[in-house]
Amino acid sequence: MRQETGSTGHIVLENSLSLPRPLANQLLTHAQKNPDNEVCGLIGRDENDLHNIDYYPVSNIADDTAHRFEMDPKQQIAAMKQMRDRNQALFAIVHSHPDAQATPSSIDLERVEYDDVYYLIISLNTRGVLDMRSYLLKGSGMQEVELLLEHDD
Numbered sequence: 001m002r003q004e005t006g007s008t009g010h011i012v013l014e015n016s017l018s019l020p021r022p023l024a025n026q027l028l029t030h031a032q033k034n035p036d037n038e039v040c041g042l043i044g045r046d047e048n049d050l051h052n053i054d055y056y057p058v059s060n061i062a063d064d065t066a067h068r069f070e071m072d073p074k075q076q077i078a079a080m081k082q083m084r085d086r087n088q089a090l091f092a093i094v095h096s097h098p099d100a101q102a103t104p105s106s107i108d109l110e111r112v113e114y115d116d117v118y119y120l121i122i123s124l125n126t127r128g129v130l131d132m133r134s135y136l137l138k139g140s141g142m143q144e145v146e147l148l149l150e151h152d153d
Contacts, residue, residue, distance in 0.1 A: 016145060019148070030055075037066055038068060042093060043094060044091055058072055067105075097121060101131070120134050
């Protein structure tokens with residue numbers, strides 16, 4: 001992750017994604033609090049008010065939560081309703097890899113459904129340093145998008 005100085009709003013630049021640092025910290029904290037399981041959630045954002053962006057954690061109900069994620073359908077629907085109530089649309093899907101790199105797994109690639117949202121993957125596979133990367137669906141694969149963190153100067 002490259003850090004960006006100055007708050008520029010949550011602007012998506014060509015081949016890059018800019019996230020506010022507090023949101024990135026919230027995502028990383030969620031993963032750290034559940035180091036043995038893939039955590040997952042959704043990010044909603046208002047296209048007309050870039051400061052209106054929120055993370056919605058969703059429980060992982062997969063049979064093997066250490067190696068894959070499956071969002072609880074009721075919580076996912078509730079998160080989408082909250083987004084709608086806050087004038088937000090689905091912006092990103094987030095999940096972690098407790099013991100793998102922050103790259104899409106073969107299971108992740110099989111389950112990609114949205115071509116107009118970002119996919120954020122957090123790796124807990126490194127000691128002392130968390131790795132978070134961003135991807136977009138391109139054709140039949142995923143393309144990494146540079147992830148920038150904004151400072152709250």
